[in-house]
Amino acid sequence: EAGVTQSPTHLIKTRGQQATLRCSPISGHTSVYWYQQALGLGLQFLLWYDEGEERNRGNFPPRFSGRQFPNYSSELNVNALELEDSALYLCASSLGPQTYFGPGTRLTVT
Amino acid sequence: QQPVQSPQAVILREGEDAVINCSSSKALYSVHWYRQKHGEAPVFLMILLKGGEQKGHEKISASFNEKKQQSSLYLTASQLSYSGTYFCGTGNSGNTPLVFGKGTRLSVIA
Helix, strand or coil, X not given: CCCCEEECCEEEECCCCCEEEEEECCCCCCEEEEEEECCCXXXXXXXXXXXCEEEEECCCCCCEEEEXXXXXXXXXXXXXXXXXXXXXXXXXXXXXXXXXXXXXXXXXXX | CCCEEECCEEEEECCCCEEEEEECCCCXXXXXXXXXXXXXXXXXXXXXXXXXXXXXXXXXXXXXXXXCCEEEEEECCCCHHHCXXXXXXXXXXXXXXXXXXXXXXXXXXX
16 A cells, blocks of 8 residues: 655755645545654644645644645645745645654755 | 653664653643654654553554653664654544654664
8 A cells, every 4th residue: 555645855946936745645544734844853733634624734824835635635835935944844644543654845945 | 732752862772772751741642653764754653542551563662651641662672773763743532633742863873
């Protein structure tokens, strides 16, 4: 069974641009979570989608947004990129208590 | 409320044992343990649900003390492959997002 997949693996953007990150959950999983992991820091919760709806968001500005599609895949959009947005963005999915992470997208803002 | 992990870092020689602690200021429903190697996604190790149970996976086991609102991860006879950063994540019932501690960096040396 395929795990959580994310694309692209790496993304380089300049300050002020927009970035779009994509995630496909494990087949059958309806919940998708986005986490940000800045260098040397832990996992900071960004967004939670379930059944196409945004269920919760972490302490991040509104320029971080996303959506979940009918097939449960998800997209994270970051507008007006800032240097401190450089981080590993991890997507995770669950269908119950167990949560599985994808390989992440490393976003670099220059 | 972010759980607190201790120690922040530990260095072990092969064959030595280690304990990583995770405590929370709020009641816990579940505790999830992950290991992340440098540049990779967090890998699920085990989940403990409230009830004070202890789980094990090979030489890695964990306990969950609901009353004390804490969990401990035990690594026995450590191997080089155990090196990485260990995160505990705490969850509520349902699919609510996990809240992670800042991690414990474990280095096993020969």
